[in-house]
Structure formats: C-alpha cells, structure tokens
Amino acid sequence: DADVTQTPRNRITKTGKRIMLECSQTKGHDRMYWYRQDPGLGLRLIYYSFDVKDINKGEISDGYSVSRQAQAKFSLSLESAIPNQTALYFCATSDRTGTGGDGYTFGSGTRLTVV
C-alpha cells in the first residue's frame, strides 16, 4: 500500500457542485499539505496542517476548505467548484523537521476537471 493515498484518482464534476478530495497516510507524520499543480505554475500550496488542531491557509486558499479528521487524514473540499479549479491536486506529508526521510512524501494525485 502507498504511504500517502489520495482518492479519487480522477474526477469530473459540474460547476457549482461540492466535491471532497481525500488523503490518508501511513507515515505517522504530523504535517500534511494540499497543493495544486497547473502547467507552467508549478506547485502552489492551498492549505497545510501541522497537527489535528493546527490548520493554516496557503497561498491560494480562496474557494477551498480543509478538514483534518485525524492525524492520518486530511481532506480538501471545494464548496462550489468552478472551471478554473481544474487542476492536478497533490497531498503531501512530512515530519516536524520537514526534512526527515524524503522530506515531503507525496500522494499520487487527484486529477479534477470542473465542467
């Protein structure tokens, strides 16, 4: 099993719909992150969580919300999806140092298309 699992892998949704992307990890890491990847724009941080009670906005949090249900689970919601939220979304985890092991461990991504 993957260390960081994202579901779904692919999703097509309609404008205005609410959608949740889920991330779970078996690394035992405290920290979890949501990024979106767009061609030519690299990785942009949406939200991050240092532990279950510590959630922070990233550089592009508008239109998104998150929930840290447990140390191992961090979900990203789009309350009312719009077409410019079409992107590849990655969840990542790290320990408190940010540099243990591989630094960040990434999930396989969710490709979201909003039509």
Place this chain on the structure above:
Amino acid sequence: AQSVSQHNHHVILSEAASLELGCNYSYGGTVNLFWYVQYPGQHLQLLLKYFSGDPLVKGIKGFEAEFIKSKFSFNLRKPSVQWSDTAEYFCAVKADNAGNMLTFGGGTRLMVKP
C-alpha cells in the same frame, strides 16, 4: 519570504546529451535543498537532497547536484540523459526561518528525444 527560481521551464535534449537544470533561491541563511522528479502521470519523488557537508550531492539514476552558497544555487546535473529521464523536475528549499516547510520552484519540464 524566500523564493525558489527555476529559470528553464522547458528543456529538450537528445539522448546522451548532458543536462544541467538551474535552481536559485533567495534566502541568505541556512538552507536544506532538494530535487524532486515527477515522471509522466506519477507523483513527485525525491531525487536527491543536501543538508550539509560535501556540496556535491549524488542521487539516484546518475543525477547529482552542487550547492554553491555564494551563488545561492543548487543546480541539477546528469552527464548523459536517457529517454526515461523525461519528467518534470522541481527544486525545493527549506530555510531555517520557514517553519520547517519547503518552498518549491516552478518546475522544469525535460523532454529527452530518443
């Protein structure tokens, strides 16, 4: 806030050509440096990292990177690329004032022609 620049957005090489991808960062303090690779359709994976010591770091698949503190650079190199190196490459920096978080560069998309 620190920033990470990867000036080459797209690179196209033929097999056996040498590769150098640039990475520059803006922070003047202590840094940890990473290169990640994302093969088509896959997630980011660690290629190599630098924490301290020898500024020339060797990673997997024949890649290496050199930390030059005076130039705020951590360029990725490979003497002879293969078609299987086609991927997107991300440089990342952890600065000692950034709450132990990584800042990523914009990525460089490498295409190796067979």
